Amino acid sequence: MPLVRISLIEGKNAEYRRKIGDVVHQAMVDKINCPPQDRFQLISEHPKGNYLYASEYLNIPHTDDLVVIQITLNEGRTVELKKALYKAIAEGLQKAIGLKPQDVFISLVEVKKENWSFGNGVAQYAP
Template sequence: MPLLRFDLIKGRTDAELTALLDAAHDAMLEAFKVPVRDRYQIVHEHEPSRVRIEDTGLDIPRTDKVVLVSVTTRPRTTEEKTTFYRLLTDALSKRCSIASSDVMVNFVTNTDADWSFGNGEAQFLTGKLCGKPE
């Protein structure tokens, strides 16, 4: 947790996808200070005709390398989010040759009760995660 979902246009190699996921994970680790094995990532690839990611009138150029990253997470501070935006675009630019103009991010915030990591339990609520009392 957080859960990162990547929506992209089809056509990247497995090596390119691995580099993208690793870059995003490293940005998340630094921005949110989560454990290294706190890694939940899903890639959804779409036909070019099935993706429209425009710029809300901001004149941001997009290419076929465009990436939409949806971050589902417990509440994060504005500083954590803006740090993540910067670290993510820097890492994707350096390691994947994806322009910062091709990276769009949105956050979906939820609470501790909204997470179960398995076994039919809400581990944040039971205290198995983050030292919360049962």
């Protein structure tokens, strides 16, 4: 736990994509107590025609550099921890790859601990 899905428009190089994954993972370790060895990320590139987004939402402009980050994780973290995570990811991506903070879209999906199996057909976190 957690499982991270990162989506962006195709065309960025492998180093750019790796840096995104690195920043997201380090922010989770630093801000929401994710174990350092617990890294499961899926980075997907999409053709521009299949990557649809609002050019502006809630007075936040978005460009073709928009990175969508969906993190599925155990439920129970405070709003303060979530806010710290969002900030760390946005600031980290700006520093690492020059991504504008308004082009960082993050969604958390919280699940109960028993909803995970890390292999062997076993629910490792189930009571």
